[in-house]
Amino acid sequence: MRNFVSTVAVVALVGAVPALAAVSDADKTFATEAANGGLAEVQMGQLALQKALSPQVKEFAQRMVTDHTQANQDLMQLSKSENLNLPTQLDTKHKSEVDRLSAMSGNAFDAAYMQHMVQDHRQTVADFQKQAQNGSDPALKAFAQKYLPIVQQHLQMSQASSAGAGPTNPQATGTTDKDSNAAVQSRGGNDTDVPARGANSFTEGQAKGRLEDRGYTNVTELKKDDDGVWHGQAQKAGASARVWVDYKGNVGEQR
Numbered sequence: 001m002r003n004f005v006s007t008v009a010v011v012a013l014v015g016a017v018p019a020l021a022a023v024s025d026a027d028k029t030f031a032t033e034a035a036n037g038g039l040a041e042v043q044m045g046q047l048a049l050q051k052a053l054s055p056q057v058k059e060f061a062q063r064m065v066t067d068h069t070q071a072n073q074d075l076m077q078l079s080k081s082e083n084l085n086l087p088t089q090l091d092t093k094h095k096s097e098v099d100r101l102s103a104m105s106g107n108a109f110d111a112a113y114m115q116h117m118v119q120d121h122r123q124t125v126a127d128f129q130k131q132a133q134n135g136s137d138p139a140l141k142a143f144a145q146k147y148l149p150i151v152q153q154h155l156q157m158s159q160a161s162s163a164g165a166g167p168t169n170p171q172a173t174g175t176t177d178k179d180s181n182a183a184v185q186s187r188g189g190n191d192t193d194v195p196a197r198g199a200n201s202f203t204e205g206q207a208k209g210r211l212e213d214r215g216y217t218n219v220t221e222l223k224k225d226d227d228g229v230w231h232g233q234a235q236k237a238g239a240s241a242r243v244w245v246d247y248k249g250n251v252g253e254q255r
Contacts, residue, residue, distance in 0.1 A: 023082055027137040030127060030144070035075055035086040037124055040094035041068040047101060048113050057110045060117070060161045064154070071147050078139050093201055100248075114162035115213065115249065119202075121155040122209050162213070195246035200228035207232075207245040214251045216243060 023031075041064045048061035079086045090098065097116065104112055128148040135141035202210065207230040208219045215236055222232035230245040231254070242254040 023084060023140070024136050027131075027135055027140050028084065030131045030135065031075065031079065031082075031084055031086055031140055033127060034143075035072070035079075035088075036091050036094055037120070038068045038072040038075065039087065039090055040098065041065075041120075042072065043090065043094075043098055044101060044113065044116070047098065048109075051101075051105060051109050052113065053106055054110050054161075056161050057114060060114070060157055063157065064117075067150055067154070071150070074146075075143060078143055082137065082139055111162075114158060117158035118155070118162050118213060119206055119210060119249065121151060121158050123203075123206060124151045125155050126205075195227075195229045195244045195250060195252060196248050197227040197229065198247040200224060200230065200245075200247035202230060202245060202247070202249070204230070210245050210249055210251055211243055216241075216251075219243070 045061040045064035045068070049058055049065070052058045052061060076086065076088075078084075101109060101113055101116070125148070128144045128151055131141060131144035132148050135144060204222050204224075207222055207224075211219050211232070211234055216234035217236070219232055219234040222230050224230050228247045232243055234241055234243045244252055244254060246252075
């Protein structure tokens with residue numbers, strides 16, 4: 001009888017302890033994307049510190065390494081208390097981008113790196129704003145609120161640095177014709193009418209942002225074809241044009 005009473009007491013005590021609230025799928029997705037993005041920002045920043053020519057780009061890269069290293073540490077610490085299993089190495093998508101940048105040099109690298117930073121931080125700001133406003137997990141919501149002003153500043157810095165990144169010169173930088181063409185196109189040039197085919201990870205919003213970075217306005221009718229190329233309608237310098245964005249981020253006009 002005494003053992004029975006003790007067992008009942010233990011069960012009652014355990015039942016009285018509130019269970020940890022499960023982290024929602026949306027919160028898990030945010031945390032995973034933030035971890036992947038943070039790892040990539042640090043590695044790309046370290047790469048830029050080695051390869052960039054522009055002092056402004058190097059300064060930006062150092063800021064990325066410093067801020068995102070701290071954010072990564074905070075997120076990993078938070079993941080332990082929330083019982084989240086977050087990535088500690090680059091995923092395939094981000095590793096591919098690091099590899100692409102690693103193959104470039106000189107002004108071509110500066111331009112491609114900063115253009116990627118603008119695109120990436122647009123998405124990061126949107127993700128952090130959504131989590132800061134609508135996140136259901138208090139700890140992850142607080143994390144987003146803490147770092148939202150920082151990533152917003154990163155976006156402003158990347159836009160300013162991207163505007164100052166010099167034009168590509170393949171003869172001076174030693175880049176391949178392929179690298180040079182991609183960099184020139186992504187800065188708004190149209191040296192070829194043929195976009196690169198391949199799996200395109202750009203969202204419609206990112207593709208639109210890519211076009212707007214190159215001076216296009218009123219971007220509409222964006223659709224991705226079977227070759228992984230976004231096509232749409234836009235205006236530039238008062239003229240209407242059919243435009244495209246390929247999986248490498250190259251921008252061009254259909255003629």
